[in-house]
Amino acid sequence: MSTYQVVEKFVSINGEGRRAGELAAFIRFKGCNLQCSYCDTSWANEPGCESERLTEEEILSWIRETGVKNVTLTGGEPLLRKGIHSGGWRLRPMEA
Secondary structure (H helix, E strand, C coil), X not given: CCEEEEEEEEEEECCCCCXXXXXXXXXXXXXXXXXXXXXXXXXXXXCCCCXXXXXXXXXXXXXXXXXXXXXXXXXXCHHHCCCCCCCCCCCCCCCC
């Protein structure tokens, strides 16, 4: 099972895109492949940035515990991360 370096997980109001204004569970992965000039979380790309290594199941369990259905994966292009297309990830609506 793959593990992922996660620097933050929190629930907040989504501020961008089609779901702006909705409650969302955010998972911010460590590191970023984009390095956008307007990034407000560049600290998450620093080599010494504190993070926790979590399995897919640990992340999904935390999401279920929040009760929030809108999930935002962030930290560059999360879908390019090794192993994210296999294993326990269910990138579809989850049953409560």
